[in-house]
Amino acid sequence: MDHSEELQKVSEKSSKGRTSKRRWREIEQLKEKYLLREELTDIDSSFDIDLEEIELR
Known part of the structure; x- marks a missing residue:
């Protein structure tokens, strides 16, 4: 295996990790929005x- 193949595998792994983290942040942000909307509706x-x-900030 040459260095370019190794670099490609490493970059694929790190991009998959970034994608899953980004998705998790988006899910958390949606949960916060639903919770905020529910709290405002209760008020x-x-x-x-x-x-x-x-x-949200």
């Missing part, structure tokens, strides 16, 4: 907002 029952309108 004001007439409150209605789409998840796309909620921006």
